[in-house]
Amino acid sequence: MNRFCSLVSGLVFGLGLTISGMTNPEKVINFLNVTRSWDPSLAFVMIGAIAASAPFFYLIKNKNKPWFAESFSWPTLKEIDSKLIVGSLLFGIGWGLIGLCPGPAIASISFMNPSSFTFILAMLAGFSLVRAYNLLK
Amino acid sequence: MTIINFTPLSSLLGGLLIGLAVIIFFIGNGRIAGISGITNNFLFSTVNRLDNFLFLLGIILGPLLYQFFTEATIPFVIDGSLILLVSAGLLVGVGTAIGGGCTSGHGVCGISRFSLRSIVATLLFMIAAIVTVYVKGMI
Numbered sequence: 001m002n003r004f005c006s007l008v009s010g011l012v013f014g015l016g017l018t019i020s021g022m023t024n025p026e027k028v029i030n031f032l033n034v035t036r037s038w039d040p041s042l043a044f045v046m047i048g049a050i051a052a053s054a055p056f057f058y059l060i061k062n063k064n065k066p067w068f069a070e071s072f073s074w075p076t077l078k079e080i081d082s083k084l085i086v087g088s089l090l091f092g093i094g095w096g097l098i099g100l101c102p103g104p105a106i107a108s109i110s111f112m113n114p115s116s117f118t119f120i121l122a123m124l125a126g127f128s129l130v131r132a133y134n135l136l137k
Numbered sequence: 138m139t140i141i142n143f144t145p146l147s148s149l150l151g152g153l154l155i156g157l158a159v160i161i162f163f164i165g166n167g168r169i170a171g172i173s174g175i176t177n178n179f180l181f182s183t184v185n186r187l188d189n190f191l192f193l194l195g196i197i198l199g200p201l202l203y204q205f206f207t208e209a210t211i212p213f214v215i216d217g218s219l220i221l222l223v224s225a226g227l228l229v230g231v232g233t234a235i236g237g238g239c240t241s242g243h244g245v246c247g248i249s250r251f252s253l254r255s256i257v258a259t260l261l262f263m264i265a266a267i268v269t270v271y272v273k274g275m276i
Contacts, residue, residue, distance in 0.1 A: 003191055005165035010192035013158035013170060013241075014199015018211055020151020021144055023200060026214035030142060032270040037141045041148040046244065048152020053159045053249040066167035073168050075247070077237060080257050087236020088243070088258040092265025094228025097273065098217050101240045102233060103172040105226075106193055108213065110200040115215045119226040126230015127177045 002068035017107050020045040025099030032096055159246055162192070171242020172196070173233035232262075 021027045022045055030039035066072055095101050100108065100119055108116040162170040166188060179189035200211050217225065233239040236258055238247065243262075247255020 002166050006188040006191040007195045009158045009162035010195020011199055012154055014196040016151045016154030018200045018203045020148045024212045032266050037139050039142045041144045044145045044148035045152035048149040049156040049245045050249050052153050052156025056160045057250045068165050069167040083235050087232045088261040089265045090228050091232030092262035093269045094225045096266035096269025097225035103241050106196045107200055109197045111213045118222045122223045122226025123230035126227045127234050130234035131181055
């Protein structure tokens with residue numbers, strides 16, 4: 001059942017990205033282009049997603065077991081450290097350069113676009129670099 | 138500043154679906170639907186590998202399913218030289234791995250849990266992205 005749940009959540013996520021317009025890098029760039037010709041639509045993606053999941057996370061706080069797994073994996077990190085700050089800034093710069101963040105990048109595999117494949121391979125290389133650095137440290 | 142291509146309703150509906158996906162993944166499997174983390178774990182960890190694969194597969198099938206039922210073409214306009222694409226991909230990969238999350242993990246799930254860490258991360262990557270687009274537009 002947990003396999004089915006993973007596939008269904010991914011599907012709903014992918015449908016949401018598509019319907020919202022986030023799968024189009026041009027629209028993302030227009031959203032980030034606040035000082036010139038601005039498309040505020042993607043703020044509504046955030047509002048919609050948080051409006052749905054914030055009450056849920058609040059209500060589920062005292063439940064001790066998910067439906068198809070042994071326990072909830074609540075994030076444990078609380079600290080605002082230099083890694084969080086530097087990482088988020090680097091991510092923001094990369095996002096602003098092309099208009100793709102990880103979710104829409106994965107969804108764009110369905111478009112079979114050479115530019116998006118290049119981006120994805122570079123993103124995976126980025127994951128690998130950090131992984132290699134952490135292993136060598 | 139002028140407002141262009143404003144699609145509040147479809148964006149809100151898409152956002153609600155993303156929230157629903159977050160809910161399904163957490164109440165079912167007990168996990169946070171953060172895409173950078175799931176992709177990273179799929180690559181390097183054997184824990185939950187099949188689940189991570191199926192989740193990512195679902196994301197890829199999402200646009201195809203939409204296309205199948207609506208017969209609409211999904212706009213996809215990506216603009217950038219090879220160097221720009223590679224730099225952006227590397228920055229997104231390295232940045233989300235160091236910062237522990239992206240638009241979904243910090244931006245949606247973290248803010249929904251009122252995590253101060255995620256609120257700070259989201260503000261920082263939003264500001265960095267807006268400044269990047271501003272600077273790129275001047276060049």
